Amino acid sequence: MAEKKIACIILAAGLGTRMKSSIAKVLHPIYDRPMLDYALETALLLKPSKTVVVINKDFDTKALTLPKGAAYAIQKQQRGTADAVSAGVSALARSFRGTTLILNGDTPLITPGTLKKFIRLHKKNKNAVSVLSFTAYDPTGYGRIIRDNAGKAAGITEEKDATEEERDICEVNSGVYAIEHRALNLLRKIKLNTRKKEFYLTDIVSLAIKSKLGAGVYCEGFEDEFLGINSRLDLARAYEELRIKKVHELIDKGVTLIDPASVYISPDVKVGSDTTIYPNVVIHGGSKIGKGCTIYPNVRIDNSTIAAGAIIKDASLIEESVIGKAAQIGPMAHIRPGTRIGKGVKIGNFVEIKKSNIGNNSKAGHMAYIGDTEIGRNVNIGAGTITCNYDGAKKHKTIIGDNVFIGSDSQLVAPVTIDRGSYIGAGSTITRDVPKESLSTSRTKQKIYKDWARNKNKSGKKK
Numbered sequence: 001m002a003e004k005k006i007a008c009i010i011l012a013a014g015l016g017t018r019m020k021s022s023i024a025k026v027l028h029p030i031y032d033r034p035m036l037d038y039a040l041e042t043a044l045l046l047k048p049s050k051t052v053v054v055i056n057k058d059f060d061t062k063a064l065t066l067p068k069g070a071a072y073a074i075q076k077q078q079r080g081t082a083d084a085v086s087a088g089v090s091a092l093a094r095s096f097r098g099t100t101l102i103l104n105g106d107t108p109l110i111t112p113g114t115l116k117k118f119i120r121l122h123k124k125n126k127n128a129v130s131v132l133s134f135t136a137y138d139p140t141g142y143g144r145i146i147r148d149n150a151g152k153a154a155g156i157t158e159e160k161d162a163t164e165e166e167r168d169i170c171e172v173n174s175g176v177y178a179i180e181h182r183a184l185n186l187l188r189k190i191k192l193n194t195r196k197k198e199f200y201l202t203d204i205v206s207l208a209i210k211s212k213l214g215a216g217v218y219c220e221g222f223e224d225e226f227l228g229i230n231s232r233l234d235l236a237r238a239y240e241e242l243r244i245k246k247v248h249e250l251i252d253k254g255v256t257l258i259d260p261a262s263v264y265i266s267p268d269v270k271v272g273s274d275t276t277i278y279p280n281v282v283i284h285g286g287s288k289i290g291k292g293c294t295i296y297p298n299v300r301i302d303n304s305t306i307a308a309g310a311i312i313k314d315a316s317l318i319e320e321s322v323i324g325k326a327a328q329i330g331p332m333a334h335i336r337p338g339t340r341i342g343k344g345v346k347i348g349n350f351v352e353i354k355k356s357n358i359g360n361n362s363k364a365g366h367m368a369y370i371g372d373t374e375i376g377r378n379v380n381i382g383a384g385t386i387t388c389n390y391d392g393a394k395k396h397k398t399i400i401g402d403n404v405f406i407g408s409d410s411q412l413v414a415p416v417t418i419d420r421g422s423y424i425g426a427g428s429t430i431t432r433d434v435p436k437e438s439l440s441t442s443r444t445k446q447k448i449y450k451d452w453a454r455n456k457n458k459s460g461k462k463k
């Protein structure tokens with residue numbers, strides 16, 4: 001006997017032809033995560049003993065690595081939802097005798113709270129089969145819930161099989177089922193729908209009633225959370241639903257959004273109170289924004305951490321990096337993956353930093369490239385400075401100690417070390433290590449040819 005009383009089967013074998021894509025429908029991303037991942041996350045919050053994801057034979061399992069406690073099962077032929085559930089049941093442990101919860105991989109917005117309430121009602125009423133329903137503003141496309149004169153569930157009728165009177169019903173099937181072990185054998189009794197050549201899982205409700213096993217339909221939750229993704233338009237609607245939900249969450253937590261309609265912030269992003277976010281900002285992945293930050297327009301932040309009090313100026317891009325307290329980035333800066341920016345650092349316009357550590361209170365004001373570099377505290381990087389980190393075959397490190405001053409238009413050819421307290425003269429190309437508290441230059445001696453231009457003009461050549 002399994003220790004836990006719930007197992008989850010997530011149906012994800014649909015071809016999704018309306019998506020017009022070579023990518024499996026449930027792998028289409030919403031805020032950089034496959035929609036199936038949302039359904040998986042919700043299922044795992046219920047702490048099931050096992051979760052099975054039913055896929056078709058052409059599904060790319062490498063595209064989504066399942067978490068611990070989850071496994072794939074293959075529906076060999078597209079023969080309907082009942083057949084898909086049977087494939088999932090076959091993958092469950094034989095010793096499992098609890099409640100099997102059926103979810104859909106293309107309904108990413110359903111909440112754990114709604115599912116928990118549904119399971120409680122199912123167990124309270126001791127049903128063998130229960131269905132989660134909702135009231136649809138427009139029921140088109142959904143299976144209609146049929147009830148008897150006493151209001152008890154009598155069955156589910158698919159729209160294509162419904163009468164005109166039944167099509168007016170607004171209580172519809174969400175596709176979420178709870179099935180006890182004693183009712184799983186009903187899957188074998190479901191007959192082939194001759195019109196669609198499929199086995200409908202919806203038929204299990206009427207079969208459970210006829211078999212006197214007990215069936216119930218519970219109308220819970222809000223319509224928006226049952227949105228099924230069948231087209232690109234549905235995908236866009238899911239983006240918007242999650243965006244609005246996140247906007248409300250952030251405002252409730254003390255975040256100022258100058259124009260809530262124009263920000264796109266992933267569900268997993270954390271933002272501290274008293275942070276101000278301007279229009280056209282995109283924050284993705286598991287980014288964390290500290291308290292009291294200011295993020296100006298047209299900024300994109302991807303899987304990065306921004307510490308308290310940081311200022312990210314206009315049109316900057318930050319990817320997989322860490323920005324320290326009270327640091328200033330931009331405008332128009334590019335912080336590439338693997339970068340750590342220290343406290344009080346100032347990175348100005350048209351500065352690109354890649355896989356580097358910048359010590360506290362250092363600054364690179366404008367037009368510089370810093371790659372594979374360790375920079376100490378209180379360092380000044382002059383305009384036009386380049387760390388030449390790539391020799392055509394390998395990347396090499398540049399190390400710059402504390403209190404170093406790098407003059408404008410300098411090239412630091414890695415591997416090279418500039419020791420603490422040293423100065424690099426403007427326009428220098430540094431190829432050797434510089435000792436501490438030294439001055440290094442590599443300029444050629446300036447020469448002046450008096451009257452050269454005048455004599456050139458007199459010769460009849462253009463100046």
